[in-house]
Amino acid sequence: MFMTLNSFQFSSGTCGFKKTKKPDLAIIYSNIPCTYAGVFTTNQIRAACVDENKALLKKKKKIRAIIVNSGNANACTGEKGVQSVKNTQKIAANLLKVKLDEVLIASTGAIGVQLDMQKMEAGIKSAVPRLNPENFKGAAKAILTTDRFVKSFSMGTKDFKIIGFTKGAGMIHPNMATMLCYLMTDLKMSQSLLQEAVNTAVNISFNNISVDADMSTNDMVIILSNNTSHREVKTSKDPLFLNFQKVLNESCIKLAKQIVLDGEGAQKLIEVTVSGAKTEENAKLIARSIASSNLFKCAIHGSDPNWGRAAAKIGCTNIKVNQNKIDILLNNTSVFRNGNPVAFNKVKLNKEIKKKKGVRVNVNLKLGKKSGTAFGCDLTKEYVNFNSAYFT
Amino acid sequence: MFMTLNSFQFSSGTCGFKKTKKPDLAIIYSNIPCTYAGVFTTNQIRAACVDENKALLKKKKKIRAIIVNSGNANACTGEKGVQSVKNTQKIAANLLKVKLDEVLIASTGAIGVQLDMQKMEAGIKSAVPRLNPENFKGAAKAILTTDRFVKSFSMGTKDFKIIGFTKGAGMIHPNMATMLCYLMTDLKMSQSLLQEAVNTAVNISFNNISVDADMSTNDMVIILSNNTSHREVKTSKDPLFLNFQKVLNESCIKLAKQIVLDGEGAQKLIEVTVSGAKTEENAKLIARSIASSNLFKCAIHGSDPNWGRAAAKIGCTNIKVNQNKIDILLNNTSVFRNGNPVAFNKVKLNKEIKKKKGVRVNVNLKLGKKSGTAFGCDLTKEYVNFNSAYFT
Known part of the structure; x- marks a missing residue:
């Protein structure tokens, strides 16, 4: 009401x-x-x-x-x-x-x-x-x-x-x-x-x-x-x-x-939390870097647990990271630990992402005690449609 | 040979x-x-x-x-x-x-x-x-x-x-x-x-x-x-x-x-030249900002002369600009002059973009004498397809 x-x-x-x-x-x-x-x-x-x-x-x-x-x-x-x-x-x-x-x-x-x-x-x-x-x-x-x-x-x-x-x-x-x-x-x-x-x-x-x-x-x-x-x-x-x-x-x-x-054409919410950062601002910057990656957004659109595309975005900001310390979890499933890939059930995670309206990415940098969250959405053909198919 | x-x-x-x-x-x-x-x-x-x-x-x-x-x-x-x-x-x-x-x-x-x-x-x-x-x-x-x-x-x-x-x-x-x-x-x-x-x-x-x-x-x-x-x-x-x-x-x-x-799914080359910058690096940064705009890339995919989306990206970097000085040309057609929109033949420009493999954006900041160029491509449904439809 x-x-x-x-x-x-x-x-x-x-x-x-x-x-x-x-x-x-x-x-x-x-x-x-x-x-x-x-x-x-x-x-x-x-x-x-x-x-x-x-x-x-x-x-x-x-x-x-x-x-x-x-x-x-x-x-x-x-x-x-x-x-x-x-x-x-x-x-x-x-x-x-x-x-x-x-x-x-x-x-x-x-x-x-x-x-x-x-x-x-x-x-x-x-x-x-x-x-x-x-x-x-x-x-x-x-x-x-x-x-x-x-x-x-x-x-x-x-x-x-x-x-x-x-x-x-x-x-x-x-x-x-x-x-x-x-x-x-x-x-x-x-x-x-x-x-x-x-x-x-x-x-x-x-x-x-x-x-x-x-x-x-x-x-x-x-x-x-x-x-x-x-x-x-x-x-x-x-x-x-x-x-x-x-x-x-x-x-x-x-x-x-x-x-x-409700992003143009969006079908899935991407919630990225980065912890273990030296400052909250650092954590947010890296979280945003992942949440705005076209490649990762496309992967999530396809319910593909392609965490590598998220990992690649961690190193793209000017925040210093150590790739050998990093942990990544996708929907609480550990996929990358201390800089090493972890064997996980891809088919199960794919099905889980497909079923839900959103996906959670958790990154631990292990460099400090601060954390931050960013929200993004998947990139879809409908987004391209929305933004190309009309004439100004 | x-x-x-x-x-x-x-x-x-x-x-x-x-x-x-x-x-x-x-x-x-x-x-x-x-x-x-x-x-x-x-x-x-x-x-x-x-x-x-x-x-x-x-x-x-x-x-x-x-x-x-x-x-x-x-x-x-x-x-x-x-x-x-x-x-x-x-x-x-x-x-x-x-x-x-x-x-x-x-x-x-x-x-x-x-x-x-x-x-x-x-x-x-x-x-x-x-x-x-x-x-x-x-x-x-x-x-x-x-x-x-x-x-x-x-x-x-x-x-x-x-x-x-x-x-x-x-x-x-x-x-x-x-x-x-x-x-x-x-x-x-x-x-x-x-x-x-x-x-x-x-x-x-x-x-x-x-x-x-x-x-x-x-x-x-x-x-x-x-x-x-x-x-x-x-x-x-x-x-x-x-x-x-x-x-x-x-x-x-x-x-x-x-x-x-040959970018994934790309159909059109976007060539952005920024002139009138204080340094070459400034010019390049703004050119890149435009060339990598998802919204502008979508517009160009639809052959839509939506220069406003390019204009919006000029102010997004940390390079100081004066919006009232800026000129923008799309394929040599003046669309924005001294911070004011210019009336132009949208249908003609739309047809021209549609016909060609590429589009040129020229921005003059009128702040200095340096220039720089960046290359991008349109954003297409095929890009989304490429990057969502396969399973890692």
């Missing part, structure tokens, strides 16, 4: 950016100004909306609304693209009766195409009157592109609620916010604490997933708090903050896994 | 490492000791043969023979794998009547499988009696794995000859030697000059290609000189050395392009 969250309303509309004519506009709106924190793509080729949102974050602005369109990324669109962001803010602010700098903008879709502002205006106009606390799923659906299913959650404790939705599918790679994600809570805290919480959650979830090693121009994770809970968190040591962080982490990991499993 | 090279003989044999029972053993042999230089994979997960060959290079050994087996990489095989390399050297040295440390070893194929030394011995035994200067193509064919065609060349001037062959197909990514390649010449020069020549050639050819961004455990480029030419090169400023370097560069670029075009 979906949980509504005091002050937040949602709506969806259709601008006509998508060839399918499916809904392609989402509005998130709050009756009261919200504390705003976020994480953005680290790609230097960025859409203008990313820069605009970052500027508002820096100014520590309270936020009233987020306008998200899918089907057109408004990236690589130069000065005209910047104007489109400003115009969208203007249209939305007018209709929503909020200030211009209380509106965040997000876009996702084709790169290098100017936004049709007439379509955008019509879409916003049609959506605003339908804002409603219950329209959460409609908004979550409207931001999707090639995603096959809606990815959302809502969780609550006696002291706070968190709800959120996300989209992923293609151009998914770590070291960035990785996709569009909107999180809303009522827990009362400062912007800096909210930022700390979202940084931590993104770092262990969306920053560790890869669908195709391509980094997007538009990605962002945004969290808003309307500060209406009966409790207030004042420091990051407060047990209530720790609990909030725990719930946020779990929610983001759940969403991140859903994104990977 | 193939050119033989005084002192060099070739042979191929069948050990039975390949399920297809096709030839899987090549011998390169020289009647006289050869100066030896080479470049090796930078992957820390390396096959034992790579370490052995590097040790011989360090000792400045003269070389008499190279034994190459395909179908089994003998990588991730621990101490037993090291012994297999030593045993192969022993068997070959005995049969070829050369010293043990005059034999280089190379392997390519499945990772993590121990070499069957009985099969190896039988293969070498059957191949040695058939050594012949004319068996060049047979040897070039025997080292292939999933390659669809033999990649070789021979070139000569009045002062020297160079012949060579290579294999590629999968697990092809820069920052390494990138595949197996054997080059032979007669031009008389020191080991250090020969090493300088091969470093330069690899740097502008094999180090700039990507099929699937996976880096192999076994890759090497080896060059041998039997020093029998009537001319001797003493310094790298000698016009004859410069001419040799030029011929070697051209040959390696030709082979590198053939490797990419």
Whole structure:
């Protein structure tokens, strides 16, 4: 059952950016100004909306609304693209009766195409009157592109609620916010604490997933708090903050896994955990190296326990390893121990991988005590189809 | 017409490492000791043969023979794998009547499988009696794995000859030697000059290609000189050395392009040139970033002039760029100028890409005067098929 969250309303509309004519506009709106924190793509080729949102974050602005369109990324669109962001803010602010700098903008879709502002205006106009606390799923659906299913959650404790939705599918790679994600809570805290919480959650979830090693121009994770809970968190040591962080982490990991499993054409989740590293960052880097290997992704697609392709990726980063110390397990079956191949039942493991929705790779480097996890998906003919068979 | 090279003989044999029972053993042999230089994979997960060959290079050994087996990489095989390399050297040295440390070893194929030394011995035994200067193509064919065609060349001037062959197909990514390649010449020069020549050639050819961004455990480029030419090169400023370097560069670029075009399932060559960079290395890094983008590779597979996917990859490296200065051309058609999309005839460009075997991407960063090129290939359903549909 979906949980509504005091002050937040949602709506969806259709601008006509998508060839399918499916809904392609989402509005998130709050009756009261919200504390705003976020994480953005680290790609230097960025859409203008990313820069605009970052500027508002820096100014520590309270936020009233987020306008998200899918089907057109408004990236690589130069000065005209910047104007489109400003115009969208203007249209939305007018209709929503909020200030211009209380509106965040997000876009996702084709790169290098100017936004049709007439379509955008019509879409916003049609959506605003339908804002409603219950329209959460409609908004979550409207931001999707090639995603096959809606990815959302809502969780609550006696002291706070968190709800959120996300989209992923293609151009998914770590070291960035990785996709569009909107999180809303009522827990009362400062912007800096909210930022700390979202940084931590993104770092262990969306920053560790890869669908195709391509980094997007538009990605962002945004969290808003309307500060209406009966409790207030004042420091990051407060047990209530720790609990909030725990719930946020779990929610983001759940969403991140859903994104990977809904990677374009993906059929299997690949979960790689590297332990025995000197630092957590080292462990993650090697885990990501494996999770994003085209060859290993293809092997897993064929349910082939071809651990050699994973082994080869361990040595490809700039993290020093000793191949004679390394252990590898595939779905808890030991396949490589102290740098030596282990005899195992290939047919049994093949059948096991075939049956399940996911596969686990565990690597022990035996160089230290830190570990890290990355999530990837298999590479399929459908991925190639998705990304080659349509014409921009 | 193939050119033989005084002192060099070739042979191929069948050990039975390949399920297809096709030839899987090549011998390169020289009647006289050869100066030896080479470049090796930078992957820390390396096959034992790579370490052995590097040790011989360090000792400045003269070389008499190279034994190459395909179908089994003998990588991730621990101490037993090291012994297999030593045993192969022993068997070959005995049969070829050369010293043990005059034999280089190379392997390519499945990772993590121990070499069957009985099969190896039988293969070498059957191949040695058939050594012949004319068996060049047979040897070039025997080292292939999933390659669809033999990649070789021979070139000569009045002062020297160079012949060579290579294999590629999968697990092809820069920052390494990138595949197996054997080059032979007669031009008389020191080991250090020969090493300088091969470093330069690899740097502008094999180090700039990507099929699937996976880096192999076994890759090497080896060059041998039997020093029998009537001319001797003493310094790298000698016009004859410069001419040799030029011929070697051209040959390696030709082979590198053939490797990419024969990438698993590849149908189109993607040639990316980045200019206006501050350093050549910066230009190459960005060119490689584009050439290895799964999304752009898929677009090109569909002949879709989706330059936005290339643009997105420009900002993903740690090289600082200014998106408002960037120009992009696709097959000489301007699609992005000073950070703004340019209107162009999409249908015409789509048809043009469809017709040709390759596509050219030109990026101008307008930050400096250096440029660099990288080669990639499209991503196809056949690639996925190749790498998922067989069982290790």
